[in-house]
Amino acid sequence: MVIEAAELSWPNGLPYSNQFGDIYFSLDDGLAEKNYVFLKANQLAERFANLSANASFTIAETGFGTGLNFLATWQLWQQTRPHSGAWLHFVSLEKHPLTHDDLQRALALWPSLAALSAQLLVNYPPLTAGWHRLVFAEANITLTLLLGDANELLPELVADVDAWFLDGFSPDKNPELWQLNLLSQVAKLSKVDTTLSTYSAASVVKKTLEAAGFEVIKQKGFGHKRHMTTATLRLKSPPPLSWQSHATISHDKTAIVIGAGIAGVSCARALALRGWQVMVIEQADHAASAASGNPAAIIYPKLAPAHLSAWHFQQQAYLSLLPQLRDKALAGIWQERGLLWLLAGNQQREGDKLDSHPWPASLVRKVDAEEASAIAGVSIDVPCLYFPQAGFLHPKALCDAWLNHSHIQCHWQTRVTQLLNHQGVWQALTDDNTVIAQASVVVIANALAAQQLTVSQALPLTPVRGQIAQITTNDTLKPLTSVLCYGGYLTPHYSDTHCLGASFLPNNTHTDITDEDHQHNYQLLNSFLPDLAQQLPPISTWQGRAALRAQTTDYLPMVGALPVYDDFCQRYAEFKHGKQVDEAPVYHQGLYVSLGHGSKGFCYAPLAAEIIAAELNHEPYPVAERVLNALNPARFWVKALKRRQTVFKSKVG
Numbered sequence: 001m002v003i004e005a006a007e008l009s010w011p012n013g014l015p016y017s018n019q020f021g022d023i024y025f026s027l028d029d030g031l032a033e034k035n036y037v038f039l040k041a042n043q044l045a046e047r048f049a050n051l052s053a054n055a056s057f058t059i060a061e062t063g064f065g066t067g068l069n070f071l072a073t074w075q076l077w078q079q080t081r082p083h084s085g086a087w088l089h090f091v092s093l094e095k096h097p098l099t100h101d102d103l104q105r106a107l108a109l110w111p112s113l114a115a116l117s118a119q120l121l122v123n124y125p126p127l128t129a130g131w132h133r134l135v136f137a138e139a140n141i142t143l144t145l146l147l148g149d150a151n152e153l154l155p156e157l158v159a160d161v162d163a164w165f166l167d168g169f170s171p172d173k174n175p176e177l178w179q180l181n182l183l184s185q186v187a188k189l190s191k192v193d194t195t196l197s198t199y200s201a202a203s204v205v206k207k208t209l210e211a212a213g214f215e216v217i218k219q220k221g222f223g224h225k226r227h228m229t230t231a232t233l234r235l236k237s238p239p240p241l242s243w244q245s246h247a248t249i250s251h252d253k254t255a256i257v258i259g260a261g262i263a264g265v266s267c268a269r270a271l272a273l274r275g276w277q278v279m280v281i282e283q284a285d286h287a288a289s290a291a292s293g294n295p296a297a298i299i300y301p302k303l304a305p306a307h308l309s310a311w312h313f314q315q316q317a318y319l320s321l322l323p324q325l326r327d328k329a330l331a332g333i334w335q336e337r338g339l340l341w342l343l344a345g346n347q348q349r350e351g352d353k354l355d356s357h358p359w360p361a362s363l364v365r366k367v368d369a370e371e372a373s374a375i376a377g378v379s380i381d382v383p384c385l386y387f388p389q390a391g392f393l394h395p396k397a398l399c400d401a402w403l404n405h406s407h408i409q410c411h412w413q414t415r416v417t418q419l420l421n422h423q424g425v426w427q428a429l430t431d432d433n434t435v436i437a438q439a440s441v442v443v444i445a446n447a448l449a450a451q452q453l454t455v456s457q458a459l460p461l462t463p464v465r466g467q468i469a470q471i472t473t474n475d476t477l478k479p480l481t482s483v484l485c486y487g488g489y490l491t492p493h494y495s496d497t498h499c500l501g502a503s504f505l506p507n508n509t510h511t512d513i514t515d516e517d518h519q520h521n522y523q524l525l526n527s528f529l530p531d532l533a534q535q536l537p538p539i540s541t542w543q544g545r546a547a548l549r550a551q552t553t554d555y556l557p558m559v560g561a562l563p564v565y566d567d568f569c570q571r572y573a574e575f576k577h578g579k580q581v582d583e584a585p586v587y588h589q590g591l592y593v594s595l596g597h598g599s600k601g602f603c604y605a606p607l608a609a610e611i612i613a614a615e616l617n618h619e620p621y622p623v624a625e626r627v628l629n630a631l632n633p634a635r636f637w638v639k640a641l642k643r644r645q646t647v648f649k650s651k652v653g
Contacts, residue, residue: 001129001130001148001149001152001309001310001358002129002358003096003097003127003128003129003147003148003358004019004095004096005096005097005098005099005102005127006019006096006097006098006099006102007019007096008098008102010105013109014030014109015066015098015102015105015106017096019096020174022174024065024066024068024106025065025066025068026222026223028223028224029223030068030109030110031068031072031110031112031113032222033199033222033223034068034069034072035072035076036222037197037198037199037221037222037228038061038069038072038073038165038167038197039072039073039076041195041197041219041228041230042059042163042164042165042195042196042197042230043195044059044073044076044080044163045076045079045080047162047163048076048077048080048081048082048086048088049080049081049082050082051081051082051083051086052083052086053083053085053086054083054085054086054253054275055083055085055086055087056086056087056089056617056618056619057086057087057088057089057162057163058088058089058090058091058159058160058161058162058163058619058620059073059088059089059090059091059161059162059163059164059165060090060091060092060093060157060159060161060163060164060165060186060189060620061090061091061092061093061164061165061166061167062092062093062150062164062165062166062167062168062177062182062186063092063093063094063167063168063177064092064093064094064097064145065094065098065167066098066103066106066107067103067106067107067117067120068106068107068110068113069092069165069167070090070092070120070143071107071110071113071116071117071120072113073088073090074088074090074116074136074139074141075112075113075116077139077140077141078139081140084140084275085140085253085275086140087140087141087142087274087617087619088139088140088141088142089141089142089144089159089619089620090141090142090143090144091143091144091146091157091159091161091620092143092144092145092146093146093147093148093150093153093154094145094146094147095147095148095149095150097127097145097147099127100121100124103120103121103124104117104121107120107121119136120134120143122323123136123323125145125147125319125323126319126359126360126362126363127147127360128147128309128310128315128319128358128359128360128363129147129148129309129310129358130146130147130148130153130309130310130311130312130315130316130624131144131145131146131316131622131623131624131627132144132145132146132147132316132319132320133320133607133610133622134323135273135610137273137274140274142619142620142622144620144622148310149176150168150176150177150182151176151179151181151182152310153310153624154182154185154186154189155185155625156311156624156625156626157185157189157620157621157624157625158246158620158621158624158625158628159189159619159620159621160189160190160191160618161186161189161190161191161194161620162191162194162195163194163195163196163197164186164190164194164195164196164197165197165198166178166186166196166197166198166200166205167198167199172202178200178202178204178205178208179208180208180211180212183208183209183211183212184212186212187212187213187214187233188239190233190236191233191236192233192234192235192236193232193233193234194232194233195230195231195232196209196214196230196231196232196233197228197229197230197231198228198229199221199222199225199228200228200229201218201221201225201226201227201228201229205229206218206229209229209231213233213234213235213236214231214232214233214234215231215232215233215234216229216230216231217229217230217231240582241582241583241584242580242581242582242583242584243563243568243571243572243581243583243584243585243634243638244628244629244632245584245585246561246615247560247561247587247589247615249440249441249589249590249616251440251441251590251616252440253271253274253275253276253277253440254276254277254278254439254440254441255267255268255271255276255277255278255279255439255440255441255442255443255616256278256279256281256426256428256437256438256439256441256442256443257271257278257279257280257281257442257443257445258281258416258428258442258443258444258445258446258450258453259280259281259282259444259445259446259447259449260280260282260284260286260287260288260289260399260403260410261287261288261289261290261291261292261293261399261445261446261447261601262288262292262297262395262398262399262597262601262602262605262606263292263445263447263557263594263595263597263601263605263608263609264280264282264443264445264446264594265280265287265288265292265398265399265402265403265605266402266594266605266606266608266609267443267445267592267594267605267608267609267612267613268280268402268403268405268408269402269403269405269408269609270606270609270610270612270613271407271609271613271616272405272406272407272408273405274613274617275407276407277407277409277439278407278408278409279409279410279411279436279437279439280403280408280409280410280411281410281411281414281416281428281436281437282410282411282412282413282414283413283414283415283416283446283449284412284413285412285413286396286412287396287399287400287403287410288395288396288399290447290547290548291447291466291547291548291549291550291601292395292396292399292601292602293395293396293545293547294395294468294499294501294502294545294547295394295395295468295470295497295499295545296392296393296394296395296468296491296494296499297392297393297394297395297398297601297602298339298390298391298392298483298485298489298491299318299321299322299325299390299391299392299393299602299603300318300339300341300387300390300483300485300603301314301315301317301318301319301364301387301390301603302314302315302350303315303350303353303354303357303359303364303385304353305353306353306356306357306358309357309358309359310624311624311626311627313556313604313607313623313627313630313631314600314603314604316607316623316627317600317603317604317606317607317608318390318603319363320606320607320610320622321602321603321606321607322389324606325393329401330393330398330401332394332397333393333394333397333398333401334391334393334398335391335392335393335394335492335494336389336390336391337390337391337392337481337482337483337492338375338386338387338388338389338390338391338481338482338483339386339387339390339391339482339483339484339485340367340372340375340376340380340384340385340386340387340482340483340484340485341384341385341386341387341485341486342372342380342382342384342484342485342486342528342529343366343382343383343384343385344382344486344528345486345487345527345528346487347486347487347528350385351366351383351385354366354385362388362389363387363388363389364385364386364387365385365386366383366384366385366386367383367384367385367386368383369381369382369383369384371386372384372386375481375482376480376481376482376484377479377480377481377482378476378477378479378480378529378532379531379532380484380529382528390483391482391483392483392491392492392499393602394494395602398602411436411437414430414436415430415431416428416429416430416436416446416453417429417430417431417452417453418433418453418454419442419453419454419455419591421588421589421590421591424440424589424590425438425439425440426438426439426440426441426442426590426591428442440590441590441591441592441616442590442591442592443592443593443594443612444456444562444591444592444593444594444595445593445594445595445605447461447548447549447550447595448461448463448548448550450550450593450595455562455588455591456562456593456595457565458565458637459558459562459593459595459596459633459636460552460553460636461550461551461552461595461596462506462507462550462551462552462553463506463507463508463509463548463549463550463551464504464505464506464507464508464548464549464550464551464598464599465503465504465505465506465508465509465510465511465546465547465548465549466501466502466503466504466505466546466547466548466549466599467501467502467503467513467514467517467518467521467544467545467546468499468500468501468502468521468544468545468546469499469500469501469518469521469542469543469544470497470498470499470500470542470543470544470545471497471498471499471500471536471537471541471542471543472496472497472498472537472541473493473496473497473498474535474537476532476535477493477498477532477535477536478493480492480493480498484529486524486525486527486528486529487524487528488500488501488502488521488524488525489501489502490525490532500521500522500525500536500542501521502521502599503517503520503521504599505517506551509548510546511546511547511548512546513544513545513546514546515539517544517546518539518542518544519539522536522539549597549598549599549601550595550596550597550598551596551598551599552596552598552636553636555598556596556630556631557594557595557596557597557598557604557605557608557631558593558594558595558596558631558632558633558635559593559594559595559608559611559612559631559632559633560592560593560611560612560615560628560631560632560633561587561588561591561592561615561633562587562588562591562592562593562633562634563585563586563587563588563633563634564585564586564587564588565637567585567586568585568586568634568637569637569641571583571585571586572585572637572638572641573641575638575641575642576641576642576643576644578642585634592612592615592616593633594608594609594612595633607622607623608631610622611623611628611631
């Protein structure tokens with residue numbers, strides 16, 4: 001799904017779509033038109049004012065355009081919401097998004113929205129297909145932009161929408177956004193009494209909305225326009241049930257997060273930003289003590305095949321993380337130095353993916369050896385993929401920064417050995433049955449140690465040993481300015497030290513430093529960059545660090561609510577006979593996991609945390625439904641049942 005940016009002309013200084021031959025807003029007063037047709041018609045001021053504490057309100061629209069609807073809604077939200085704990089979630093689809101420059105020019109027409117426009121422009125995503133989640137935590141707002149064809153994306157949206165803005169171009173200009181199949185998806189994503197408004201009064205719109213299940217009313221239009229349309233969904237069919245049906249719980253916004261690696265830290269931060277009181281429990285005496293504690297974490301995406309690009313968790317995780325790392329509070333922690341992926345040996349196939357890949361050159365491009373050498377500051381004799389916005393970060397510093405929140409408390413040097421749920425309240429206990437903390441929600445994010453807890457013992461995680469080296473810089477290495485990747489990696493120096501990594505040894509649980517792993521890392525660099533490798537200081541001078549990553553067999557993490565294992569195996573036993581079971585699983589109430597991030601934890605865990613936060617706060621999910629299913633913790637149980645295998649034996653002592 002290649003994104004084609006909007007092609008604009010500017011008659012009288014106003015944006016006009018050349019693709020659709022239509023205006024983006026009224027020539028009379030575009031902002032007043034938006035307020036009348038969408039905000040007032042959906043009674044948003046009254047509905048915002050009546051929200052209870054911690055409530056969630058979701059608006060979706062079928063044409064982001066210049067973002068004027070979103071900003072007008074944001075402004076109204078500021079003026080009318082009564083409770084600091086309430087959140088607004090805005091979902092918008094756009095097939096032809098404006099470029100950043102065009103968006104800036106269009107929004108400059110509205111000085112009254114300048115402060116909000118500036119925040120949107122800073123966070124505006126690159127024009128790549130799929131889901132883009134923006135969080136404006138100070139305003140209690142999320143914006144989820146779905147870029148691409150609405151007919152492909154809307155069926156993958158998971159949300160409970162309270163109000164719709166149908167703001168595509170007029171039906172005669174853009175008929176795709178007004179067809180029954182798409183408006184049926186609008187109804188599917190709506191609740192009973194969800195409202196809808198549109199400036200269009202075309203009879204085809206009225207008939208299609210009625211066919212989709214809406215009660216339709218013709219209203220007076222804005223300005224010189226005679227009529228517009230509003231609608232309300234009166235009947236709602238229950239969704240089909242399956243083993244992938246989502247958990248729903250009520251809670252009091254208290255959570256225990258087990259583990260203070262990047263998975264746990266990300267979950268604690270995501271919940272704290274939404275007003276939760278979070279207790280982080282960690283068996284070490286500080287954050288990022290295990291696999292998250294390496295001196296550098298490399299942040300880059302692995303390119304997906306072109307046809308999967310819009311649905312690729314790894315790519316989306318990277319894109320969603322970049323704006324978070326650019327936070328001024330992380331100055332010095334995040335090093336946006338760029339990354340060069342050497343296209344030699346068995347790494348050349350990565351370059352083949354770029355030939356048809358839909359990402360723009362601002363995110364990735366192929367460079368020859370001469371340009372790669374100029375970028376890197378050292379000699380490179382093979383072509384590379386260049387990711388200009390990639391880089392590396394300081395893991396412990398990032399974890400400490402994200403834990404520094406008034407709603408987060410940390411309990412160090414404490415090992416949770418048991419979790420008990422009593423009448424909807426979780427208790428975390430130690431070996432001697434002392435209650436450490438209690439809360440309505442628990443997130444298990446302690447990597448391999450999750451298999452030592454009864455509730456999560458059946459989750460298949462493989463230990464993978466990894467060893468890195470810290471190497472003192474010298475005159476040859478010091479000019480290196482970007483990260484080099486070739487299966488292993490070498491960072492630019494920081495505090496006169498480079499990080500060289502990393503070995504990858506599945507089912508090896510040793511964490512001692514070995515010369516064998518140092519030799520492996522050296523030989524890996526030597527096979528791609530022999531001249532540079534030969535300038536490294538002697539291995540005897542290297543400082544090493546080894547830790548265990550928790551990996552899954554499909555290299556994707558396990559994210560979301562956790563079903564009850566024994567019940568799951570009984571409920572879906574017929575899978576082994578190829579039969580469908582139309583039932584939802586029984587979940588441990590309020591129990592979630594973020595596990596199995598492997599060597600990509602710093603890239604994956606923040607988006608995984610947003611997924612869990614979305615479910616707990618009844619938000620639109622920040623990823624497509626197929627991605628949620630791919631991350632479902634129970635997916636391995638299903639595979640085992642279908643293969644007629646014994647699923648998983650207890651791994652608890």
